[in-house]
Amino acid sequence: MDIVDPSRREVWQRFVREGILDQARMNKRIAESWYLCRQNNVNPFDGKGKIILAAPLLAERKKRNQRLLHIAMPILEKLQKYFQETKSILLLIDPEGYVLYAKGNQQAMEMAEAIKFVEGVKWTEDEVGTNAIGTSLRIREPITIAGLDHYSVASHQWCCSAAPIYDENRELAGIIDVSYPVNHYPFHDHVLATVVAAAYTIEQQFHMQAKEDELELLKHACNMKNPDSPVVICNNKGNIVWVSRCLRTSFSNMLDQSLENVCGDHWVIKSKTPIYSSVHHDMIGYRVMLQKTENHDFNFISTTFHFAGVIGKSAAFANVIKSCEKVAKTDATVHITGETGTGKELIARAIHQNSRRKNRPFVAINCGAIPKELIGSELFGYEEGAFTGAKRTGHKGKFVQANGGTIFLDEIGEIPPEMQIALLRVLQEREVVPIGGIKPIPVDIRVITATHCDLYQLVREGKLREDLFYRIYVYPIKVPALRERKEDIPFLIQYYCQKNNWPVSFSNEVIQLFMTYHWPGNIRELFNVLERIRIEYGDHIPSIPELKSMFIGWENQGEHRKSEQKTLSYREQIEKNHMMEMLEKTKGDIARAAAELNIPRSTFYRKLKKYHLI
Numbered sequence: 001m002d003i004v005d006p007s008r009r010e011v012w013q014r015f016v017r018e019g020i021l022d023q024a025r026m027n028k029r030i031a032e033s034w035y036l037c038r039q040n041n042v043n044p045f046d047g048k049g050k051i052i053l054a055a056p057l058l059a060e061r062k063k064r065n066q067r068l069l070h071i072a073m074p075i076l077e078k079l080q081k082y083f084q085e086t087k088s089i090l091l092l093i094d095p096e097g098y099v100l101y102a103k104g105n106q107q108a109m110e111m112a113e114a115i116k117f118v119e120g121v122k123w124t125e126d127e128v129g130t131n132a133i134g135t136s137l138r139i140r141e142p143i144t145i146a147g148l149d150h151y152s153v154a155s156h157q158w159c160c161s162a163a164p165i166y167d168e169n170r171e172l173a174g175i176i177d178v179s180y181p182v183n184h185y186p187f188h189d190h191v192l193a194t195v196v197a198a199a200y201t202i203e204q205q206f207h208m209q210a211k212e213d214e215l216e217l218l219k220h221a222c223n224m225k226n227p228d229s230p231v232v233i234c235n236n237k238g239n240i241v242w243v244s245r246c247l248r249t250s251f252s253n254m255l256d257q258s259l260e261n262v263c264g265d266h267w268v269i270k271s272k273t274p275i276y277s278s279v280h281h282d283m284i285g286y287r288v289m290l291q292k293t294e295n296h297d298f299n300f301i302s303t304t305f306h307f308a309g310v311i312g313k314s315a316a317f318a319n320v321i322k323s324c325e326k327v328a329k330t331d332a333t334v335h336i337t338g339e340t341g342t343g344k345e346l347i348a349r350a351i352h353q354n355s356r357r358k359n360r361p362f363v364a365i366n367c368g369a370i371p372k373e374l375i376g377s378e379l380f381g382y383e384e385g386a387f388t389g390a391k392r393t394g395h396k397g398k399f400v401q402a403n404g405g406t407i408f409l410d411e412i413g414e415i416p417p418e419m420q421i422a423l424l425r426v427l428q429e430r431e432v433v434p435i436g437g438i439k440p441i442p443v444d445i446r447v448i449t450a451t452h453c454d455l456y457q458l459v460r461e462g463k464l465r466e467d468l469f470y471r472i473y474v475y476p477i478k479v480p481a482l483r484e485r486k487e488d489i490p491f492l493i494q495y496y497c498q499k500n501n502w503p504v505s506f507s508n509e510v511i512q513l514f515m516t517y518h519w520p521g522n523i524r525e526l527f528n529v530l531e532r533i534r535i536e537y538g539d540h541i542p543s544i545p546e547l548k549s550m551f552i553g554w555e556n557q558g559e560h561r562k563s564e565q566k567t568l569s570y571r572e573q574i575e576k577n578h579m580m581e582m583l584e585k586t587k588g589d590i591a592r593a594a595a596e597l598n599i600p601r602s603t604f605y606r607k608l609k610k611y612h613l614i
């Protein structure tokens with residue numbers, strides 16, 4: 001449709017008021033999108049950005065998409081110079097629709113700011129109606145949306161062309177978009193051609209980068225200390241790029257093949273450690289230690305299952321990963337239990353990443369970390385004016401934000417009784433009623449919950465409804481504490497060093513010391529201790545007594561173990577963590593730690609005893 005056609009406004013008005021559309025006069029893709037917006041109750045009279053990530057969340061999202069940014073930025077910076085002159089903005093968007101980068105002509109940026117079309121905003125069809133970014137994201141094709149083709153008024157003054165970018169595995173990596181006020185520049189088709197060409201150039205870079213990553217994997221192989229152990233190096237797809245000398249005869253012609261196929265019945269995976277790129281810092285492959293076996297069923301982990309952490313070699317954790325693999329293929333509700341810092345969130349993310357929902361949002365919320373009175377509005381959202389202080393536009397809750405994807409409800413045991421009925425309703429009916437609203441919103445989500453305690457004990461204590469328990473506790477996964485998988489500690493240390501480009505080599509004695517400690521804060525605490533060593537000692541290794549002083553409560557490990565049988569509440573655990581961190585910071589100076597935390601010294605002592613820290 002021509003954007004200056006005066007009948008266009010009538011077409012739009014008729015559709016948003018009466019739902020009637022003369023499809024013959026409309027691009028099929030755009031008509032389809034309008035119908036979807038109407039069905040999803042997108043407000044045609046608004047369309048300004050609503051979900052805008054705060055700086056730390058945007059930084060985290062950029063980190064998650066660092067490979068895309070690393071590859072696309074040089075190309076964007078080059079193009080940006082030219083688009084600036086044509087009064088446009090150039091944008092890069094992640095696969096979930098969040099704007100990671102927006103730069104361009106000052107005047108256009110100011111207009112964009114007025115409709116909250118800024119870095120960090122979620123610019124999908126569900127949020128702001130038909131638009132080039134959101135529509136291209138859904139249909140996975142390049143598209144231009146001009147003026148009144150937009151569903152919501154906020155974008156009626158804009159013309160936008162967007163194209164999807166695919167990585168070397170043909171997975172969606174992001175969207176590139178050029179947007180400009182409609183009256184600035186009339187040659188829309190040419191802009192779309194440029195955007196498609198830029199997407200193609202970025203895709204070529206993905207392929208080149210994949211080759212460079214493979215070279216880096218080979219370099220990693222050359223630097224391996226013990227080339228005689230049965231080790232293979234796989235790329236991200238689980239295909240073999242290198243095998244150690246001792247495997248070459250049994251695994252002839254296996255390069256480029258999937259490790260899973262090659263292992264057959266004769267080999268099992270003993271451990272799997274991720275390798276990170278020193279250029280873009282994303283995971284580029286795995287170092288896999290194999291073991292010959294008669295019993296091919298034991299401990300086998302598929303190479304196609306992606307886990308962004310260390311699997312190690314313990315049977316306890318391998319079983320967890322096997323459960324994740326099985327459940328990821330389904331839509332079943334999962335409940336993860338495990339002490340703080342054991343990796344529950346990482347596991348929830350892995351289930352999402354290996355499920356059919358992987359390109360849709362993963363939304364995590366810690367029910368124990370938000371004030372009880374705000375949990376309802378955070379989870380279910382609210383209608384405009386639902387309560388004093390509510391945003392005028394209302395607020396989409398986490399369930400609606402996670403639509404199509406996975407919601408991770410951490411510390412589910414902290415959900416207040418009055419919210420449990422509403423949660424039960426969402427789990428049963430798969431629809432959400434925002435606070436102050438009456439109309440249910442259908443949601444298509446996978447639910448994963450987690451607690452650090454025995455969930456049924458909460459039912460016994462009357463803190464959790466039994467019917468809710470049975471809705472949550474469908475497929476339980478128990479994550480072992482670090483002290484129950486001590487054999488994985490060397491792999492976790494290696495992972496930390498590699499991820500942080502820290503070229504130290506710990507002696508066996510030091511590794512043994514790490515394996516003797518009880519790690520009440522689990523992997524999080526292990527990484528904190530390593531971080532502290534890295535900061536304080538750089539490339540030197542501290543002596544054994546120096547190391548011991550870094551482990552909180554080293555002398556009282558026996559007592560500590562006994563006390564762990566009595567589980568701490570989530571809030572107690574947080575308080576304990578704060579105290580441990582402060583004691584680390586003040587090198588064990590109790591008076592200073594108490595003062596820093598603003599706790600009277602006598603109370604601090606009492607709590608130290610309670611948490612067995614002295």
Ligand SMILES: Nc1ncnc2c1ncn2[C@@H]1O[C@H](COP(=O)(O)OP(=O)(O)OP(=O)(O)O)[C@@H](O)[C@H]1O
Nearest residue numbers: 309310311339340341342343344345346347523524
């Ligand atoms: N297997 C693993 N490999 C590498 N890093 C891990 C692994 N498991 C956990 N981590 C790291 O340990 C830290 C804690 O993990 P995570 O937040 O997932 O634990 P959690 O059990 O959800 O903790 P909490 O109950 O306190 O929320 C994170 O930095 C995470 O990246």
